[in-house]
Every structure is written in structure tokens, then in C-alpha cells.
Amino acid sequence: QAQLVESGGGSVQAGGSLRLSCVASGLTSYTNYMGWFRQPTGKEREGVAIIYTSGTATYYADSVKDRFTIAQDNARKTVYLQMNSLKPGDTAMYYCAAGSFSTESQALWMFRHGGHGFDYWGQGTQVTVSS
Helix, strand or coil: CCEEEEECCEEEECCCCEEEEEEEECCCCCCCEEEEEEECCCCCCEEEEEEECCCCCEEECCCCCCCEEEEEEHHHCEEEEEECCCCHHHCEEEEEEEECCCCHHHHHHHHHCCCCCCCEECCCEEEEEEC
């Protein structure tokens, strides 16, 4: 049974940093993208960053470029999201997700449309940034 378990959320002041971790188990061999999405209270879910697990390609939402970094450790089956220079606008529930896509363009379309099409989701970890 596939499972994604997130950790690392918490409360920080603006300008601070957090590192989220997502440990995967039971994923199929077809899974080739993993990433992070977030959903602020009362708002739609949005893509933050995804990584091509069979290579090194990464993609970011414009709002987090140059502040967040996604990385993977295949040996540990773990994906990380290093978040620096956090802003109050980053406050949200952060979810790890995994999916299999035939093309990069398909994966990016799903990423830019709230993650629909990603097959597996974690339970979420809360990030709160205070000013």
C-alpha cells in the first residue's frame, strides 16, 4: 500500500527557514514525479515544487522561486523541501504528492492545476509564518 508521510512543518517568523520531508513507501515503479503542494485556509490547493524522480529536473511556482529548493534522496525514498526567507503568505497546509506521467508537459499541467492527476497524497504538515 502506497504511503507518503510528511514531517518538518511548524511555526516560524518571517525570514526564517524550515525543511519539510516526505518519506515514500509502496509506490509503483511507474511513479516518476514527486512534489509539494500547499493549501492556505479557504483557498485552492496550489503547486509549490515538483521533481522528476528519474532524473534531476525540478519545477517551481513563481512565488517560491529562489527561496525554496526541492531535492530527493532516492536511497532513503525521501523528498525534501527546503524553505528559506519564509513569508506570511507561505502559511498553508503543505502536502506531499506522487504521480506517474507520460510526458513532462502533462506533469507540469497537473502541477499548475492544483495537482489533479497525482495519484498519492500525504496527510499534510502545517507551516505557519508570522510577521
